[in-house]
Amino acid sequence: MTRIVFTTLFALLFAVIPSDALAKKGSDSIGTRVYVQVLDTEGEPIRTAVIRHPDEADRHRVNSVDGTWDDEVLYLPDGTELIFTPGMMLVLEVSAPGYETQVIQYQVRRRKNNLKVSLKTLEYDEAEIEEPMMSFGRDTPRDEGGGGGPAN
Numbered sequence: 001m002t003r004i005v006f007t008t009l010f011a012l013l014f015a016v017i018p019s020d021a022l023a024k025k026g027s028d029s030i031g032t033r034v035y036v037q038v039l040d041t042e043g044e045p046i047r048t049a050v051i052r053h054p055d056e057a058d059r060h061r062v063n064s065v066d067g068t069w070d071d072e073v074l075y076l077p078d079g080t081e082l083i084f085t086p087g088m089m090l091v092l093e094v095s096a097p098g099y100e101t102q103v104i105q106y107q108v109r110r111r112k113n114n115l116k117v118s119l120k121t122l123e124y125d126e127a128e129i130e131e132p133m134m135s136f137g138r139d140t141p142r143d144e145g146g147g148g149g150p151a152n
Helices: 002-021
Strands: 034-039 050-052 068-071 073-075 081-083 089-095 102-107 114-118
Touching: 034 089, 102 114
Parallel strands: 034 114
Antiparallel strands: 034 068, 050 089, 073 081, 089 102
């Protein structure tokens, strides 16, 4: 008799525990998580990169250690949420100081949404850059004629 009671309690215990222990991982998630890693042409992470959706006002900084960013939803300026769902075409603008900005398109999958974005170094010739001359009040030479202008 005790064997039957013990077996029944044992079966009930294991019928309850696995449902809690094997609950879906990330069941509180909103959408499908997308991971982006920003690298330079040598494969080193760019720690100063930012990622932005074209319709979004905010820029999202990457992790300063490994150059990664991940999210599953973006909040647009009009108050709507852009939830990443499988099959949607995601457009992101990736930029960093000293590198060419790159706009990428990515179709979100059900899992393993790992992107590696490689940015090229911005090359420019310093000789071609002309600094504009702006004159302020005291940058102009004084009139030596001694004219009686207003006193400052």
